[in-house]
Amino acid sequence: MRSTFAFAALFAATASAHTILNELYNGGTSYGLHNCLRLPSYDGPIMDVTSSSMTCNGSPNTLDTVSTSVCSIAAGSQIGLRWGHTLTSGSNDVIDASHKGPIMVYMAKISNAGTGTPPTSGWFKIYHAGLSNGKWAVDTLIANGGKLTVTIPSCIPAGQYLIRGEIIALHAASSYPGAQLYMECGNLNVTGGGSKTPSSTVSFPGAYKSSDPGITYNLYSGQTSYTIPGPAVFTC
Ligand SMILES: *[C@@H]1O[C@H](CO)[C@@H](O)[C@H](O)[C@H]1NC(C)=O
Ligand SMILES: [Cu+2]
Helix, strand or coil: CHHHHHHHHHHHHHHCCCCEEEEEEECCEECCCCCCEEEECCCCCECCCCCHHHCCCCCCCCEEEECCCCEEEECCCEEEEEEECCCCCCCCCCCCCCCCCCEEEEEEECCCCCCCCCCCCCEEEEEEECEECCEEHHHHHHHCCCEEEEECCCCCEEEEEEEEEEEEECCCCCCCCCCEEEEEEEEEEEEEECCCCCCCCECCCCCCCCCCCCCCCCCCCCCCCCCCCCCCECCC
């Protein structure tokens, strides 16, 4: 009885403790809550890695908090991404601590970042973090109030891009489908830059497979390593 109740309580807590990428920053300065972001109304995960919602979220969620603004950022400068449990959560409610896993950030070229349909191909990875010295990327994110800072590659051509921030929660990932994937896209106008076209681009859906060791993974078997899904991080 007791353990059944405990399990039910745990399940209820984890089922409702998802996350959304709510805010972008130019260095330390916010572009404004929800500004330049294509956001779902509900914070639930995508669990089918072959779904078209792998690109920039969507069904079974509804994208109805969609900003058509485009935020400018200089190539080579730092962009902040802040996640929160719901659309209005602050730094003390990022994501449930059970949701351990990696964080990845990708970009893809688009001709109109404000209103263009997200491209399925051409995504290059600009950042990833998984498990390091027993600490998950999500643990560090929670400690930092939901904020992650990454560098826009200095060598990419100026122009419009989508940025795709992604967290994978592994608390139920020991069999597939089980991993909870949370991704949202933001609209960017990169200024300055160079002329290096990123190599090793991938498609969403397509980049991840159910059999990837980073998608089907037992969080509770004392593992000390984790293989982050997707390509290597692009460097200039
Ligand atoms: C992007 O930045 C360039 C350079 O400042 C500017 O000319 C262009 O209008 C901007 N485009 C958008 C969509 O903001
Ligand atoms: Cu969740």
